[in-house]
Amino acid sequence: MIPEIGHFALVLALVVAVVQSIFPMIGAATNNAQWIAMAKPTARAQFVLLTVSFACLMAAFLESDFSVLYVANNSNTFMPTIYKVSAVWGAHEGSLLLWVLILSVWAWLVSVFSKGISAVMLARVLSVMGMIGVGFLLFTLLTSNPFERQFPIPLQGRTLNPLLQDPGLAIHPPMLYMGYVGFSVAFAFAIAAMLGGKLDAAWARWARPWTNVAWVFLTIGIALGSWWAYYELGWGGWWFWDPVENASLMPWLVGTALIHSLAVAEKRAAFKSWTILLAIFAFSLSLLGTFLVRSGVLTSVHAFASDPERGLFILIFLVLVVGSSLILYAIRAPKIRSTGTFTVISREMGLLINNVALIAMTATVLLGTLYPLFIDALGLGKISVGPPYFNTIALPLGLVLFSAMGFGLFLRWKKDTKERVFAKVRWVLLFALLIGFLVPILFMEFFDWKAALGVALASWVSLTALLWVQEQGRSPFKLPLSVWGAAIAHIGMAVTVAGISLTSAYSTEKDVRLEQGQEYQMSGYSFLFNGVKEAKGPNYIAQRGEVVITRDGQEVATLYPEKRNYGPGTMPMTEAGIDGGFFRDLFIALGEPLGKDAWSVRLYHKPVVNWIWIGSALMGLGGLLAAFDKRYRRVRRRITESKVVEQSDTDVKGNEVTA
C-alpha cells in the first residue's frame, strides 16, 4: 500500500509541476494576477507531495519491503538501520527521487523567503524551477521508477554496496544535491530576469544569498566525498580526478566565479551579461554532471547506471534546458547594458581575473574529462587522461587565481593605482614568500619547491585577508557578516591549499611484510604489529589487525585496521586504522595474508592532511556567514520599493528601468 501512495504522490507532483510551469509564466507575460498567484501554492504543494513520496520510499526500506524492486536490490534485513535509510538514495532511482525532492525544497524556500521580490519575477522564477521539475519527474516516472514492484517477492534482499555503508558517504549525496540543485535557483533568477527584460542590480541582489548557500552545500558535499575516499578506500588518496569527481568540481568552480561576479553585478552594475551567462553555466554543468554519471558515456567507479537509454533522455533534457537558455541569452544580450565602467587597475579587474582563472580551470577540467570521448568519437583510438594531466595544468592556473585573491581584496572599485596597492601589501608579500621558503626547510626533511610555492600562496591569501579585515577601520565585531564571510572563506581556501601542497610533497608510504610481534620504524614512529584476529560485525566478517604505535617510547595510539567481507557478490573492503591529528595522520591498511602469520601492511604518514577538510569547512562557514548578512534580511522594509518595481515590470519591451 505504502509504495502505491508514494508512486501516486510522485505522479501528482508531476501534474502540479506542469501547472507550476505553465500558468505563472503565462500570467507573468499577460499580467494575469490570478495566474501569477498560482506560483507559490503550486511550489508548496509540490514540496508536500514529494516529501510524502520520499517518506513512502524510506518506509519501504525501513520495513524491508522486498516487493519493491529497488528495496530488494539495495537492502537486506541485516543492514544497520542507518544504512537502510541511506540506501534510499544509494542507487540511481532513489537518488533521482532525492534530486526532485531537493528541487522542491529549494522552490519552497524561495516561495517562503521572497518578501522583497516582485510577484511577477517570483512567478517566473518558480515557473522555471517547475519546468526543471517536470523534466526530472518525467525521467523518474518513465525510466527510473523507484516504486516498481516485483513478483514473486524474494525472502531476502541483496545489499547496499559495502563501500556506501558508511556515515560519511550517507550524507555526501544530500549535501551535493543541495548544491547542484541550489544552482537552479540562480539559473531561474537569470532566466526570469532575461524574460522580464529588467536586468538591473535587483536580480543580482536577490540571487546572491541563494547562490551563496548553494555554493556552501556543494563545497561541503565535495569535501565530504574527498574525506570519505581518503579514510575508506585505504590508499591514503583523496582526489583522483575521476570523471564523476570532476563532474562535481566543475559546477563548484563556476559557482565560485558566479558568487564573485554577482557581487560586481549588484554593486557596480558591471559584468551584467557575463553574470547571467555564469548562472546558466553553473546549472548546466550540474545537469551535465547528472548526464555523465548516469549515461555510461565515461568509465568511472562512481557511475550509477550505465544505461544509454537513460542517457539519451537526460541528453535531450540537457539540450532543451541549456539550449533554450542560451538562445534566450543570445536574443537578450544586446539589451543588457552594463553601465559601470572601470580601469585596468581596479577591484573589478581583480574579480575579472578571478573569473578568468576559474573559467580556465573549468574549461580544462571539462576538456580533460571529455577528451577521451572526443578522441574515441573521432575514431582516433582510446586514450586516458588522468591525475598527471590535471595536476600539471592546475598549478599555473592556481598561481594566477591565488595571486589575484590577495591583491583583489585591496583594490578599490573603479580605479586604483599600482603604487597604492603595493604600498599596502608589499610587506605581506615578502612575509608570505619568506614563510613559504622557510616552512619546508624548518619543519620538513627536504625542500620541495611546489610545497614552498603552495605555502607561500596560502600565506599570501590568509595574511591579506586578515589585513583587509583590520583595514576596515572598525572594531572587528562591528563589521558586517559579509566581510567576515569573505575573509574566513579566503582563509579556508588558503588552509586547504597549504594542506594539499604539504601533504602531496611530504607524505610517506611504506608497503611492508610484518609478522606477529614485529616492529617497524617510519617517520619517527614505531609500529608494533600484534597480528590479526577474526571479528564479526552486523553484516560482515572481518580480519582485524592490531598495531601499537609509539614515539620515543611513549604510546601514541593503538589502531585496528580491518579487512571486511560483506558476503557473496561483494568485494572485500579495507577499513583503515587512522590516528588523526591536526599536524599529521598516521594511516594503516591491511594488505593480504602472506602465510606463517605474516601480513602485508601499508603504513602512511600524512602531514597536515586534515587541513584539506578543515579549510573546506572554513570555506563553508565563510559562505554561510556572507549569505546571512543583514542587508539580505532587511527586505521587509522594502515594500514601497517593490511596488515601484511591480509597476515597471509591465514594460516588457526590454527597456531598462532601474529601481
Add this chain to the structure above:
Amino acid sequence: MSRLLIMLVVSVSLLSSAAIWAEAERITFKNAQSEENYTALVNELRCLVCQNQTIADSDADLAKDLRAKVYNMVEAGQSQTEVIDYMTARYGDFVLYRPAFKMKTLLLWLGPIVFLLLAIFFVIRWVRAQSSSAPVAMLSDDQRDSVRELLNKTQ
C-alpha cells in the same frame, strides 16, 4: 677493552635491527633512481581491469603482474621512457594516465594555457577600451575616512 666490546655490541645490534626493518619492506630497490622510476611509473600506468585505478592502487591480478614487470625493468636499469614504450606497444595509449604529447593530444595539452593567455589578452583590451571613455577622479584617503565615519554613524 670493555669500551670496545660495548661499541661492538651496540653496533651489531643497531645493524641487525636495521636489517630487520629493511627486511620488512616488501620491495627493495638497488638505488634511489630505481625507486623513483618505479614509484613514478606505477602511479601513472592505468589498470586495464579496474579501469579507474593506477596499477599501484589496484588489487587485480594483472596489476600485480604489471607492477612486477615494471620493477624488473626498472631494476635492470631501464628508463621511464623505455618502460612506457613497452607498455604502450602492448596496451596502447589507454594505459597512460599522463597522455602522450602527440598530434592528437595537442589541443589537450596546449588548450588550457592558450585559452588563459587569450582570455587575459582580450579582457585587458576590453577593459582599456571601455575605461578610456570616462576619466575618473579618485577620492583621497581623508575623503574616504570621512565617508566611512558617516556610514558608521548611520549603521
Add this chain to the structure above:
Amino acid sequence: MKKSALIPLGIFAVLVVFLAIGLGLKPREVPSPFIGKPVPQFSLPKLMAEGKMVSPDDLKGQVWMLNVFASWCVSCRAEHDVLTRLIRSEKLPVLGLNYKDESKDAKEWLAELGNPYQHIAVDLEGQVGIDLGVYGVPETFVIDKKGIIRHKATGPVFDATVRDDLLPLILKLREEKG
C-alpha cells in the same frame, strides 16, 4: 542579435554532438595496438605433449585463431561450445593459450568440456599474455596467413560474435594469398 552572444550556444552544440555519439561507444573496451601488426613471437611448452614447444610460426600459411583461456575462468566455460562449433564447422586451427593456469587443472577442464584446440601453449607466468596485451580472459585473436593479427575479440565469443565478426573475416582472409 549580437553575433558573439551565439558563441556559447555554438560550443554547446558541438559538445552535445560528441555526447550523443558517446552514447553509442564502449568506453571500457580497449582496442588492441596489434591489429595490422605481426603476432608477437613466443615459444612455450605444449600442454598435451610433454617436452615439446609451440610457437606462432607453426601455424604460418593458414588463417588461424589464438584463444586465451583458463580453467578458473567462468566466461571461458560459457564460450566453449560456440568456439568448438566454429572450429569444427570451419576446420579452423586454433592455438589455445592456457593463461596463468595449473596444467593439472587445465587438463581436467579440457577432459570435461572437450579439447577443440590444435595446439595448447602453457603461459604459466602470464608473460606472453602481457606481450599480447591481454587484459581479460577470454580473448580471441584472428590471424591471417602471413601471421598478421587482423582482429581481437575481448570477452566470451557468442553466436552473434561468430556470425557478425569472426566468420565473415575468416572467410575473407582465406581468400587472401599466403
